[in-house]
Amino acid sequence: MIKIPTKLDSDERKRLLESIGPLDGIEVFNNQVLVAVYIRPEKSAGGIYFADQTKEEDKWQGKVGLILKMGPTAFDDPDGKWFQGVKIELNDWVMFRPSDGWSMTINKNICRLLDDTAIRGRVQNPQQVY
Numbered sequence: 854m855i856k857i858p859t860k861l862d863s864d865e866r867k868r869l870l871e872s873i874g875p876l877d878g879i880e881v882f883n884n885q886v887l888v889a890v891y892i893r894p895e896k897s898a899g900g901i902y903f904a905d906q907t908k909e910e911d912k913w914q915g916k917v918g919l920i921l922k923m924g925p926t927a928f929d930d931p932d933g934k935w936f937q938g939v940k941i942e943l944n945d946w947v948m949f950r951p952s953d954g955w956s957m958t959i960n961k962n963i964c965r966l967l968d969d970t971a972i973r974g975r976v977q978n979p980q981q982v983y
Contacts, residue, residue, distance in 0.1 A: 865891070865979055866944060869919050874960050881922040884929070886972060888918030888947060888954075890963040891979040898980075912963045914951050917979045919944060927969045935970060948974045948982055 869889050881887050892911045896902050920943050930936040941947065954967035976982055 865894075866919060866946075868894070869962070870944070872960070873921060873962050873964075876921055876959070879922060879959070881924045881927075881966070883924045884926045884969045885924040886920060886927050886941075886947075886967050886969050887922040888920055888949070888965050888967060889959075890915040890965060891917040891919065891946070892963065893980065913956075915963070916948055916951055917946055917976060917982050918949065918965060919946055919979075921964070923969075939975075941969075941972065941975065946976045946979050947972045948976060 869891070873889055876887075879887070890912065892908055892915065893903055895908075920941065923941075923943065928936055928939075928941050949965070949967055949971050950973070953971040954965035957964050957966065
């Protein structure tokens with residue numbers, strides 16, 4: 854997949870990574886993936902202000918996140934049955950079901966710890982999916 858970064862994508866990724874801060878003391882095991890749930894900003898790119906309720910819904914119903922850490926066997930697929938050559942990397946925006954994984958707060962950010970097989974796809978822009 855060819856990544857064509859957009860300004861929005863770059864801005865949102867940078868905002869989220871700065872908010873999370875260093876993750877040096879967090880280790881992820883096995884095939885687990887730590888993702889930061891994407892929370893829409895207060896104002897859309899078009900200038901529309903989102904209600905506070907929208908941000909609260911994103912925390913618990915968000916379906917897109919940024920990959921922060923991966924366990925040593927995450928996306929390891931020696932038989933080629935699960936991922937079929939798809940290469941997922943740190944800082945990719947990925948999709949998942951809101952009910953999957955273990956929800957936690959890291960440095961005031963909602964995150965989820967997911968099995969690699971719970972990642973359903975990748976998006977270039979986190980606002981493509983809700």
